Amino acid sequence: MVRKNSHDHLADQSLPKLGVTPYLELMDKTASSSTDRHSAHLGLLLMWLGDNVLDVMDLELAPFNITESKFDLLLLLTLHDGRELITPSAIAERLGIRRASVTALLDWLEKRNWIAREQSSLDRRMIHVSITPEGRELVEGVLPTFWSACSSLVSELEPEERRVLEKLLLRLNAAIERRLGVGR
Amino acid sequence: MVRKNSHDHLADQSLPKLGVTPYLELMDKTASSSTDRHSAHLGLLLMWLGDNVLDVMDLELAPFNITESKFDLLLLLTLHDGRELITPSAIAERLGIRRASVTALLDWLEKRNWIAREQSSLDRRMIHVSITPEGRELVEGVLPTFWSACSSLVSELEPEERRVLEKLLLRLNAAIERRLGVGR
DNA sequence: CCATATAGTTAGATAATCTAATTATAGAGG
DNA sequence: CCTCTATAATTAGATTATCTAACTATATGG
Numbered sequence: 001m002v003r004k005n006s007h008d009h010l011a012d013q014s015l016p017k018l019g020v021t022p023y024l025e026l027m028d029k030t031a032s033s034s035t036d037r038h039s040a041h042l043g044l045l046l047m048w049l050g051d052n053v054l055d056v057m058d059l060e061l062a063p064f065n066i067t068e069s070k071f072d073l074l075l076l077l078t079l080h081d082g083r084e085l086i087t088p089s090a091i092a093e094r095l096g097i098r099r100a101s102v103t104a105l106l107d108w109l110e111k112r113n114w115i116a117r118e119q120s121s122l123d124r125r126m127i128h129v130s131i132t133p134e135g136r137e138l139v140e141g142v143l144p145t146f147w148s149a150c151s152s153l154v155s156e157l158e159p160e161e162r163r164v165l166e167k168l169l170l171r172l173n174a175a176i177e178r179r180l181g182v183g184r
Numbered sequence: 185m186v187r188k189n190s191h192d193h194l195a196d197q198s199l200p201k202l203g204v205t206p207y208l209e210l211m212d213k214t215a216s217s218s219t220d221r222h223s224a225h226l227g228l229l230l231m232w233l234g235d236n237v238l239d240v241m242d243l244e245l246a247p248f249n250i251t252e253s254k255f256d257l258l259l260l261l262t263l264h265d266g267r268e269l270i271t272p273s274a275i276a277e278r279l280g281i282r283r284a285s286v287t288a289l290l291d292w293l294e295k296r297n298w299i300a301r302e303q304s305s306l307d308r309r310m311i312h313v314s315i316t317p318e319g320r321e322l323v324e325g326v327l328p329t330f331w332s333a334c335s336s337l338v339s340e341l342e343p344e345e346r347r348v349l350e351k352l353l354l355r356l357n358a359a360i361e362r363r364l365g366v367g368r
Numbered sequence: 369c370c371a372t373a374t375a376g377t378t379a380g381a382t383a384a385t386c387t388a389a390t391t392a393t394a395g396a397g398g
Numbered sequence: 399c400c401t402c403t404a405t406a407a408t409t410a411g412a413t414t415a416t417c418t419a420a421c422t423a424t425a426t427g428g
Contacts, residue, residue: 014274014277014278015260015264015268015270015274015275015277015278016268017367017368018263018264018368019368020368022263023263026259026262026263026327027327027331030324030327030328030331031327031328031331031332032328032331032332034332035328035331035332035335036335038343038346039334039335039336039337039338039339039346040331040332040334040335041334041350042334042337042338042346042349042350042353043333043334043335043336043337043338044334045350045353045354045357046233046237046334046337046338046353047237047238047241047334047337048357048368049230049234049353049356049357049360050233050234050235050237050238051234051238052357052360052361052364052366053230053231053234053360054231054234054235054238055364056360056363056364057231059364067414067415069414069415070414075207075210076199078210079202079206079207079210080199080202084199084200086199087375087376088375088376088377089374089375089376090198090199091199093198093199094198094199097415097416097417098416098417098418099375099376099377100376100377100378100379100416100417100418100419101415101416101417102376103376103377103378104414104415104416105415107377108414123374123375123424123425124375124423124424124425125374125375125376125423125424125425126374126375126376126424127375127376140214143210143211143214143215144214144215144216144219147211147214147215147216147219147224148215148216148218148219148224149227150223150224150225150226150227150228150230150231151219151220151223151224151227152227153226153227153230153231153356153360154223154226154227154230154356155223155359156355156356156359157352157355157356159222161352162222162223162226164348164352165226165349165352166225166226166229168341168345168348168349168352169226169229169230169233170229171340171341172233172337172338172340172341173229173232173233173236175339175340176233176236176237176240176337177236179240180236180239180240180243182236183201184201184202184203184204184232251383251384253383253384254383271406271407272406272407272408273405273406273407281384281385281386282385282386282387283406283407283408284385284386284387284388284407284408284409284410285384285385285386286407287407287408287409288383288384288385289384291408292383307393307394307405307406308392308393308394308406309392309393309394309405309406309407310393310405310406310407311406311407
């Protein structure tokens with residue numbers, strides 16, 4: 001959600017950076033007694049980081065005129081390509097959104113000729129969604145940037161630190177996916 | 185972005201969960217030679233986790249009929265309250281969005297009487313934005329849930345692991361904020 | 369063969385963003 | 399003191415990503 005575009009003049013006025021301290025003071029006054037302060041502090045940090053991470057990714061993909069969500073869908077189609085019949089319903093279930101929302105995404109991608117819809121001959125209520133050669137070409141063009149953007153997120157850390165972080169994030173993510181009922 | 189609401193029947197058809205392996209295979213084929221595979225893998229995981237973390241937070245705040253973005257703004261006003269003059273321009277700069285977008289957010293919050301606008305007497309082009317007693321009341325009502333939601337994100341980990349994670353996330357976040365030119 | 373369930377779409381809404389244009393005010397230079 | 403330009407905020411109009419509810423077409427079980 002955070003984005004800063006160049007032109008359009010910004011205010012001279014600017015708010016001083018508070019850092020995390022005022023948040024922690026507020027937490028002391030307002031958190032339930034059953035809430036662990038250290039955990040909440042870490043969770044807050046994780047949320048801020050999550051926000052920033054998604055901003056970086058959208059910023060990196062912006063030059064390709066595609067958002068992370070749409071690219072994610074094309075990647076899904078790429079990875080399942082040829083393996084199973086992909087329907088809008090299945091996509092909706094996987095992405096955790098409504099079928100109507102998938103229709104909108106597919107309309108957008110189809111208009112650019114990156115995906116194709118084909119009526120299933122077995123059950124004519126169903127639509128088979130597939131990525132087109134042009135879609136595959138786009139994905140191929142974007143992927144090197146995508147991977148380097150992923151990698152740049154953690155370039156700050158030493159190899160050993162990355163191994164430690166990976167173990168921790170895997171566990172956190174598994175727990176959260178269980179909670180949300182999603183998963184890739 | 186991922187949300188699953190109850191009613192509305194979902195497809196029987198469902199895509200098998202692929203896990204991370206096909207992503208890594210694809211990475212081997214499509215990443216630039218200068219991209220470190222382990223880093224990219226970790227970054228991918230960080231992005232997925234970021235997405236899930238934001239979903240959890242919005243899900244936890246949903247019962248209060250406020251989104252994370254709007255709550256974030258109210259929190260900003262709370263923390264700066266009385267300290268400095270807060271203008272729409274300053275908010276736009278801090279949140280990394282345009283002034284026009286801030287106008288829309290403020291309209292929404294003002295309609296609910298959670299913030300107030302007052303023309304500055306020093307420079308009558310400027311608006312002083314402040315949180316109202318009702319706004320403060322809302323924030324107080326939401327904060328216990330907010331902190332417990334933060335804390336729940338990392339409840340999976342042991343205290344020692346949390347300390348390790350905190351050190352790593354602080355460094356990652358500092359680097360990313362520098363890159364995006366944002367910060368709290 | 370009909371009732372009901374399912375797949376997908378359409379219509380219409382909301383949220384969060386954007387750009388470009390507009391209005392009002394401030395301030396600087398002649 | 400007047401005018402020009404810069405700045406603050408808003409408005410108008412657009413896009414993206416979501417939602418719910420209603421609709422259409424098809425399948426299937428009794």
